[in-house]
Amino acid sequence: MMIAFCSDCAAAIHPPQVVCPQCQSCDVEARAVAGSGTIFTFTINHQQWLPGMEVPFGIAVVDVDGAPGVRVTAMVNCDNPDALAIGQRVAIGFQQVDTVWIPHWNIAATGVTQ
Numbered sequence: 668m669m670i671a672f673c674s675d676c677a678a679a680i681h682p683p684q685v686v687c688p689q690c691q692s693c694d695v696e697a698r699a700v701a702g703s704g705t706i707f708t709f710t711i712n713h714q715q716w717l718p719g720m721e722v723p724f725g726i727a728v729v730d731v732d733g734a735p736g737v738r739v740t741a742m743v744n745c746d747n748p749d750a751l752a753i754g755q756r757v758a759i760g761f762q763q764v765d766t767v768w769i770p771h772w773n774i775a776a777t778g779v780t781q
Contacts, residue, residue: 668702668759670734679734700733702759711748725751741770
């Protein structure tokens with residue numbers, strides 16, 4: 668998982684921008700982070716967005732490890748959305764649809780943090 672960082676002040680910047688909102692530096696670069704995180708909040712969606720889309724499904728806002736202050740929102744790939752919990756550990760995954768890679772969160776084996 669790539670996140671933009673300021674080379675001058677080390678701030679994580681998401682969504683990516685060409686100018687750092689912290690120090691106004693233009694020296695911004697993408698860096699790899701672990702691709703894991705903790706669920707900050709979530710919702711269970713019962714609305715079918717597309718024909719044939721399975722419902723219900725979870726959408727989570729996740730605090731990304733290694734990128735302080737960055738939260739990424741994506742669908743959660745899990746069999747039972749009712750089992751989602753704040754504090755649960757997740758890992759990023761990507762699904763290719765045509766030429767686009769769509770992110771989703773996978774439940775991590777470690778479960779809920781203390």
